[in-house]
Amino acid sequence: METYVFDGSLEGLLTAIFEFYERKPKSxxxxxxxxxxxLLLTEVFEVVSDEPKARRVWEGMRKKIxxxxxxxxxxxxxxxxxxxxxxLFVFACYIFDNPKGAEQNFGHPAxxxxxxxxxxxxxxRHRMKAFIRFQETIDGIFYAPVEPDYNxxxxxxxxxxxxxxxxxxxxxxxxxxxxxxxxLQSVTEIVLEQLPETKSAxxxxxxxxxxxxxxxxxxxxxxxxxxNIPARKNMKLHIRHVPKRYWKYLTEKxxxxxxxx
Amino acid sequence: xxxxxxxxxHILADAAKYDVSCSSSxxxxxxxxxxxxxxxxxxxCHTYTEDGRCVSLLKILLTNHCIFDCAFCVSRKSNDIxxxxxxxxxxxxxxxxxxxxxxxxxLFLSSGIFKNADYTMERLVRIAKKxxxxxxxxxxxxLKTIPGASQELLTEAGLYADRMSINLEMxxxxxxxxxxxxxxxxxxxxxxxxxKDSIIALKDERKIIKHVPKFxxxxxxxxxxxGATPETDMEIMYSANEYYKNYDLKRVYYSGYIPISYDDRxxxxxxxxxLLRENRLYQTDWLMRFYGFDVHELLxxxxxxxxVDIDPKLSWxxxxxxxxxxxxxxxxxxxxxxxxxxxxGSAKKIVMARKxxxxxxxxxxxxxxxxxxxxxxxxxxxSIFQRNExxxxxxxxxxxxxxNSKYLKVPQNQLSLF
Numbered sequence: 139m140e141t142y143v144f145d146g147s148l149e150g151l152l153t154a155i156f157e158f159y160e161r162k163p164k165s166x167x168x169x170x171x172x173x174x175x176x177l178l179l180t181e182v183f184e185v186v187s188d189e190p191k192a193r194r195v196w197e198g199m200r201k202k203i204x205x206x207x208x209x210x211x212x213x214x215x216x217x218x219x220x221x222x223x224x225x226l227f228v229f230a231c232y233i234f235d236n237p238k239g240a241e242q243n244f245g246h247p248a249x250x251x252x253x254x255x256x257x258x259x260x261x262x263r264h265r266m267k268a269f270i271r272f273q274e275t276i277d278g279i280f281y282a283p284v285e286p287d288y289n290x291x292x293x294x295x296x297x298x299x300x301x302x303x304x305x306x307x308x309x310x311x312x313x314x315x316x317x318x319x320x321x322l323q324s325v326t327e328i329v330l331e332q333l334p335e336t337k338s339a340x341x342x343x344x345x346x347x348x349x350x351x352x353x354x355x356x357x358x359x360x361x362x363x364x365x366n367i368p369a370r371k372n373m374k375l376h377i378r379h380v381p382k383r384y385w386k387y388l389t390e391k392x393x394x395x396x397x398x399x
Numbered sequence: 400x401x402x403x404x405x406x407x408x409h410i411l412a413d414a415a416k417y418d419v420s421c422s423s424s425x426x427x428x429x430x431x432x433x434x435x436x437x438x439x440x441x442x443x444c445h446t447y448t449e450d451g452r453c454v455s456l457l458k459i460l461l462t463n464h465c466i467f468d469c470a471f472c473v474s475r476k477s478n479d480i481x482x483x484x485x486x487x488x489x490x491x492x493x494x495x496x497x498x499x500x501x502x503x504x505x506l507f508l509s510s511g512i513f514k515n516a517d518y519t520m521e522r523l524v525r526i527a528k529k530x531x532x533x534x535x536x537x538x539x540x541x542l543k544t545i546p547g548a549s550q551e552l553l554t555e556a557g558l559y560a561d562r563m564s565i566n567l568e569m570x571x572x573x574x575x576x577x578x579x580x581x582x583x584x585x586x587x588x589x590x591x592x593x594x595k596d597s598i599i600a601l602k603d604e605r606k607i608i609k610h611v612p613k614f615x616x617x618x619x620x621x622x623x624x625x626g627a628t629p630e631t632d633m634e635i636m637y638s639a640n641e642y643y644k645n646y647d648l649k650r651v652y653y654s655g656y657i658p659i660s661y662d663d664r665x666x667x668x669x670x671x672x673x674l675l676r677e678n679r680l681y682q683t684d685w686l687m688r689f690y691g692f693d694v695h696e697l698l699x700x701x702x703x704x705x706x707v708d709i710d711p712k713l714s715w716x717x718x719x720x721x722x723x724x725x726x727x728x729x730x731x732x733x734x735x736x737x738x739x740x741x742x743x744g745s746a747k748k749i750v751m752a753r754k755x756x757x758x759x760x761x762x763x764x765x766x767x768x769x770x771x772x773x774x775x776x777x778x779x780x781x782s783i784f785q786r787n788e789x790x791x792x793x794x795x796x797x798x799x800x801x802x803n804s805k806y807l808k809v810p811q812n813q814l815s816l817f
Binding site for chain 2: 240242243244245246247250264267268269270271272273274280282300301302303304305350353354356357358360361362364365366367368369370371372373374375376378379380388389390
């Protein structure tokens with residue numbers, strides 16, 4: 139078995155699929171450079187990302203499975219999970235080697251794997267839509283730091299653009315060190331040389347914040363408490379819906395309001 | 400200034416929290432004017448309270464002053480509590496400020512009745528109008544319909560709101576009369592019917608004229624309190640079914656009564672709210688709306704109460720063992736949906752996947768069905784031939800021994816009669 143090593147990009151993954159059909163080895167293992175550990179006896183083929191090749195595979199898949207499924211494929215890719223790369227490869231081959239409609243075979247392991255991962259990524263995307271909390275800065279930019287489990291920023295740009303069309307905003311993925319910035323016209327990807335100064339993990343220093351920010355933070359915390367019904371308390375359910383790893387950035391879950399403002 | 404607004408928010412959010420609806424879905428209001436917000440598409444729960452309920456909207460009363468004295472309501476006239484009222488601008492500012500920070504999907508605005516119905520409704524409409532027209536707010540707005548408000552005001556409200564709702568309060572007329580003699584279900588039916596007819600009329604108009612204004616695009620909902628009065632589950636769900644059918648409601652909410660009064664007509668303060676019963680009612684509601692069940696199959700004079708220890712779908716299946724087992728490789732989608740342990744998503748996947756070959760149990764498990772529950776009701780490619788008809792009580796025992804319901808630890812305040 140040959141091991142195909144690609145650069146971790148979608149283009150690279152698609153190129154690998156192209157090369158597989160071009161070179162026709164019996165079977166391959168697909169690994170990204172980042173996760174590749176060379177062993178003595180593995181035969182290695184280095185995939186060189188190539189746009190035209192990638193595009194041909196992409197369009198070929200579109201013809202077979204349509205845009206909806208193509209988006210699912212892309213979402214599963216954004217999981218960045220090493221095992222997923224191999225599954226996506228198997229899925230693509232299964233699609234190409236069978237007549238149209240094969241993606242609906244939920245009895246097939248690769249179809250199931252892609253579907254499950256796509257759901258997982260979608261869930262994380264949905265959580266970002268819900269749990270992102272903006273802080274208004276003195277220069278009027280609404281800033282939100284995030285650390286999503288998967289690389290979901292490419293999936294939420296349009297959503298926030300439609301929603302906050304009249305305010306400038308920035309969502310920054312601290313884990314992957316890039317962000318989205320909306321300047322009232324369009325959303326662009328940005329990389330900050332230096333992150334803004336923070337007081338706690340999530341909160342900007344007071345002199346960077348707009349005057350009203352503190353009051354809104356407090357009002358939201360108050361509201362969160364007032365709207366709770368203590369007689370129905372159910373912390374297990376609460377934590378299932380709002381997992382603890384997200385609390386760090388949730389205004390309503392910060393312990394002491396004075397500590398961060 | 401900031402202390403006063405904090406106090407008001409505390410009082411008026413606290414008074415509004417017994418209204419359980421927090422849905423922000425079902426609308427189609429897009430941000431086309433480069434304003435703030437977009438209420439197009441699925442709803443979002445921005446956080447959950449410690450009782451596990453979704454927080455999607457800023458849910459407040461405009462005021463908790465009220466001329467009525469309904470026994471089940473914290474804001475009743477005779478209750479000795481702090482009163483407050485927001486100004487129109489305060490509500491608008493709070494909504495905009497919260498929305499900009501992505502705390503909420505929009506506003507849920509209700510109110511105690513001060514002076515009279517029209518006076519109150521007019522204030523609610525004024526806030527919605529200001530948000531839409533002056534602040535270009537396209538987020539979700541849920542307005543309460545005030546019983547007795549004029550049709551002109553309801554029509555205007557419908558132009559700015561995404562959803563409107565009016566609460567039945569008690570599942571039956573007699574229950575309502577017991578606790579709120581001044582109120583009647585007819586006060587609810589009239590506006591529900593009027594808004595429903597207006598929605599239909601505008602839909603028809605839209606077929607002819609392109610630019611017809613939006614009118615309550617996310618439809619109407621209602622709520623009834625459960626456990627304050629002695630209705631059976633059957634009475635409750637028959638009532639819900641009637642309102643779903645007659646008024647085209649998007650949702651009926653069931654709110655387990657939380658004792659807030661020493662009134663001896665109702666459960667005393669400190670009594671546990673009937674959370675499990677509430678959950679079973681919602682399960683029944685879902686079976687009616689998404690699983691093709693008729694309410695009479697689930698509840699009838701033979702079975703006027705939902706089982707406490709098992710969910711209504713399993714309960715129905717055990718009462719109808721003659722219809723099982725079904726072969727998932729050949730059965731109708733309709734029947735697959737009725738198998739305990741198989742949901743809508745899995746049922747659809749099964750129907751698609753079986754075109755590629757007969758499904759085995761390992762595939763069914765991967766598809767995501769609750770196999771340990773479903774296995775008693777289905778056959779698949781690798782099922783072993785079974786000679787004996789399964790005995791319902793035996794199956795129930797097997798399923799119960801394997802599952803540990805989250806509710807078994809919750810103290811029960813509903814005793815069974817037998």
